[in-house]
Amino acid sequence: MLRTPVLAICGSLRADSLHRGLLRAIERRAPGLQLLGDDLVPQLPLFDPGLDTPDRMPTAARELRLLAEGCAAAIIASPEYVHAPSGVTKNALDWLVGSTGLYGKPVLLMSASPGQTGGIRGLAALVPTLLAMDAALVDPVSVSHAPNRIRPDGEVLDAGLDLRLDIAVEQLAEAMPVSVAAR
Template identity: 40%
Template sequence: MKPLNILAISGSLRKLSYNTAAIEALSRLAPKDVTVKVYQGLGDLPLFNPDLENELPAAVRELKSALAQAHGLIIASPEYAHGISGVMKNALDWLVSGEEFVYLPVMLINTSPRASHAQAALREVVTTMSGRIIDNACVSVPLLSSNLDAEGIVQSPEIAGPLLQGLQQFIDAIEAQAEADD
């Protein structure tokens, strides 16, 4: 298999977000032939407006381009008021009408054992958008109140282990699909 490019999006804009730390840790833990690119433009996306789909704003074009170059998508999103964060939902709304997302393998990361509603909502939205959730790659890690940043996660076998195991399952699923498509 050729080198893999995976896009990772944190659904949080918080500077010290556990979701962002988890995907940043994954980008450091990834095998050498796998690039996990952490998307940094979530806060730059304008509010979704279907009237702008013919002349997409630059930030939306950048997101769509990054996704089009990816072999898979990792989403780590917090739960707010029993749902997906507004900025994450906004990003998904911008992607709903494009072909970049269709049948794209998706790995979900949950960083709080209390965040089951957002995970269920993400599953519903991603499935509706024709994304392909790789169930055995989805990971829940207890980062809430851990005070771990990306480096702390990398150094913690209890957290890094499950993340890396999920990533390997994700990579295996992407490669298996590529082989089946050939």
């Protein structure tokens, strides 16, 4: 089966990350999507505009940009730290700004938190950044009381979240260019 490449950014570096769990849950229910790039994100140095030139660009940043250019969509799973998106997420986006990687592409934002707001404030702060990058946002998924609903391995413990993830995948596929979504 030819799978549709989708850029996946996990904004948490934690070993038992629930955000990686959300990405895995998407992979489990959408075998037609190939989530790529998560391994590159931890290798990115802190963004330095002085390195944003063809001869000085760090390898991980170059690879992330190439990957983004070739992807049909992106999924960003970002924790909220102190009411803001994680630095890991923002750093990855800063490296992508100089590319056309997200132009016009559907982007699904996801967050998870043990608290009642599910990390939505972190996602809200990403919206203007992504719109400035010309991304086409689909309905976000933010998961409150997350340890009761999702496991790091991607197992979903909650029927409501199951349904929300199904809808998110459907919306992402619908928003992809027809030629890509039909693969």
